Amino acid sequence: MKVRDVLDMVECTVEAGTSGLDNEVKCGYASDLLSDVMAHARDGDIWVTVQAHENIIAVATLVGLAAIVVAGGVECQPEAARRADEEGIPLLRTRLPAFEVVGRLYAAGVRGRTGS
Amino acid sequence: MRLECKVTGGDFQAAGEAAAKLKRTLRQVGIDAETARRAAIVAYEAEMNIVIHAFRGVLSVDISPERIEIVADDEGPGIPDIPLAMQEGYSTAPEHIREMGFGAGLGLPNMKRYSDEFHIESTVGRGTNVRMVINLPSKGSLT
Ligand SMILES: Nc1ncnc2c1ncn2[C@@H]1O[C@H](COP(=O)(O)OP(=O)(O)OP(=O)(O)O)[C@@H](O)[C@H]1O
Ligand SMILES: [Mg+2]
Numbered sequence A: 001m002k003v004r005d006v007l008d009m010v011e012c013t014v015e016a017g018t019s020g021l022d023n024e025v026k027c028g029y030a031s032d033l034l035s036d037v038m039a040h041a042r043d044g045d046i047w048v049t050v051q052a053h054e055n056i057i058a059v060a061t062l063v064g065l066a067a068i069v070v071a072g073g074v075e076c077q078p079e080a081a082r083r084a085d086e087e088g089i090p091l092l093r094t095r096l097p098a099f100e101v102v103g104r105l106y107a108a109g110v111r112g113r114t115g116s
Numbered sequence B: 001m002r003l004e005c006k007v008t009g010g011d012f013q014a015a016g017e018a019a020a021k022l023k024r025t026l027r028q029v030g031i032d033a034e035t036a037r038r039a040a041i042v043a044y045e046a047e048m049n050i051v052i053h054a055f056r057g058v059l060s061v062d063i064s065p066e067r068i069e070i071v072a073d074d075e076g077p078g079i080p081d082i083p084l085a086m087q088e089g090y091s092t093a094p095e096h097i098r099e100m101g102f103g104a105g106l107g108l109p110n111m112k113r114y115s116d117e118f119h120i121e122s123t124v125g126r127g128t129n130v131r132m133v134i135n136l137p138s139k140g141s142l143t
Helices: A034-040 A055-063 A078-087 A098-107 B017-028 B033-053 B082-086 B107-114
Strands: A012-016 A027-030 A045-049 A067-070 A091-094 B002-008 B056-063 B067-075 B117-123 B127-135
Touching (some): A012 A078, A045 A098, A055 A067, A055 B017, A055 B033, A078 A091, B002 B017, B002 B033, B017 B033, B033 B107, B082 B107, B082 B117, B107 B117
Parallel strands (some): A027 A045, A045 A067
Antiparallel strands (some): B056 B067, B067 B127, B117 B127
């Protein structure tokens, strides 16, 4: 599944990073703690969070995430959008709450990583 | 090869740049993705600790055929109780920093977990020095 395939599914708008919309979504990760994401998310994960500031882009770039879904209708900060464009990380925003976003992704076949 | 980056306390705009630069360099010199990931994680956590907890510092990285050595040296308040600071979940980050998703108390444990060698020294009122080594997989020949 590609990032562009989840857009309708999670009812999101693309805030920035359109050049990454063809990134392959391998798995998913949900967390609002940046050090937790650094340690446990993996290359190709789609990340569901309510954080929307610029530092989420640094995390996404370092981990090699496929995309970020900012849930719960949180406004993305302009600096985050600017960075997402620079790095080609799709920054998606939805008014759906995080639980619903994860549920829809899971139902469509996106799994979390279990075990190591 | 040596890389050096200045890190400024409180500068959340530039936060993560040193670690990103390191990861790019490691990939350019042909270091495998998993090793580069571990180096990026520990460098990021060390960099963020300077941004969040210290005044200023330097993140330096030495890359040799055998190992990557990452040193974060800062001027800052120092850490009074290192074993306590090393505990998962322990954090003194203020509320407005926690709201940004920092301050989970996972940074130091991550650094230890993802490095092969981890050394930390700190002097209260002066600063903190963290030195980490990641061994590179040997290219076959035993020495
Ligand atoms: N460079 C530093 N200077 C001063 N204090 C530090 C430094 N690094 C860590 N500490 C202290 O050790 C505590 C634990 O650090 P750790 O990196 O594990 O967690 P954190 O930075 O608070 O949260 P997280 O890394 O999960 O965002 C910090 O809250 C702080 O009190
Ligand atoms: Mg930390």
